[in-house]
Amino acid sequence: MLETLKAIAKEAGEVIMTMYERRDYKTSEKHDDSPVTTADIIASELIEDRLKQHFPHIPVLSEESDHENYNERRKWSSYFLIDPIDGTQEFIARSGDFAVNIAYVSNNEPEMGVIFWPVGEAIYYAEKGRGAYKEDAVERQKISVRQLQNPESDPLIIAISRRQAREPVLSRMQTQRDIQPLPTGSCSLKSCFIAEGKADCFLRLGPTGEWDTAASQVIVSEAGGRIVNENFEPITYNRTVSLLNPNFLVLGDQNVPWEEVFIARRPRFR
Template sequence: MAETMLEKLKEIAFEAGGVILSMYERRDYKTAEKKDDSPVTTADLVASELIEDRLKQSFPDIPVISEESEHQDYNERRQWRAYFIIDPIDGTQEFISRSGDFAVNIAYVENNEPVIGVIFWPVGETLYYARKGAGAFKQKENEKQSISVRKFSDPQADPIIIAISRQQAREPVFNRLQTKRDIQPLPTGSCSLKACFIAEGKADCFLRLGPTGEWDTAASQVIVGEAGGRIVNENFEPITYNRTVSLLNPNFLVLGDQNVPWEEVFIARQARFR
């Protein structure tokens, strides 16, 4: 069942990515602002509707949470044993700025834990995916390969590659570093692509400061975890799913090689209650 579901989620992500890419290349979309002042495009909405429709066709008994749809009341959500959570375009600002660094995120959550994650990067024609206990993979065209985080020769001293946003100021992130080790920035786009780059060893870590939702991390959490890394809040505690009224995340860290003493690299800060 799990493998069949994974294949269907890959298929849906690829289809949605194709529609998004077509709108992106033709510049056939409009842009607006949501109530929280974050951007949204007609491509986000089209992709969200497509993904939700495909999921409901294939898995009619499993509810769906989308960033771009009205969210169910927590009194209803808290009863769910399983659900899908999606971000039709993770990196909408990157889509608008035309950097190409945006992705489709689809995750399946069971007993409040993401267990299947699929992330499709349309411009890069690359699919990242994982199922809990079965490893993490990267697929481009017909070539599939297992991926894992970069292993340090010396976890105590080797230079660290930090994935960092092109759209946000670097200073708040670098102010949270407390190490004299060489830090090498890797500018890139959406949260999920940063996480995938860590999962495949192109970068070692990522600190996200600012508002995100559980749809931003659910698929990444499976992929990064199966690749040997982890995602935690800024106090190095696990990220939770559907356990509070709010679906917003705290600030979080995506960390690669677990032999690195990450708590000596980043300044821990008590996470705010949601």
């Protein structure tokens, strides 16, 4: 299954790149005012079609397709969760920092994750219990989060958005240690950079969907990191009517005292 998912992600990425290079796409807004392009739609249709060909009995849930009613979804023991272009704003802005995300979720837990970065010609992937890997034009290598020599005091590299203000993120950091920003694009690429040791952490504030984290969660976890909500609790999948994520953290080296680095948002009780 994993090899098939990799091949599908690459095929979708090639179609996306053709439209990207030719500027052969149209842009509109969804009901939540977020942008969507014809490239998102075409890639989503391609991925869904290929998945149904290879795995006809497994449901598919895409950001860009109609979402099944929760009364139906809650019956699924497994399903594919996809984001055909994670980083649509980056695609439109032509930064190159966008990716194809495909995850296989079983019993409400991501089991396989594939993230293809078309512009970087690199694919990241993982299967639960089998490690995380990166393949590019040169090599295939096992990846892992950066291990700090002194987890309590070494400078931290934080992956941070090019499109959003930095202050809300940096204001949630309560550490006195040196913080080095690494500007980049989509959520999934930030997560992959943490998984391969280019960055140490990432805080996402604002709306995202479960398709934004599912593939990343497998890759980051298998690389030695974790993805949690802002209360340092696990992210859940297909357990509620809403498919929206809470604010979340992607954390590398688990020897870092992360709860001393980021200010948690604990629920308030009256």
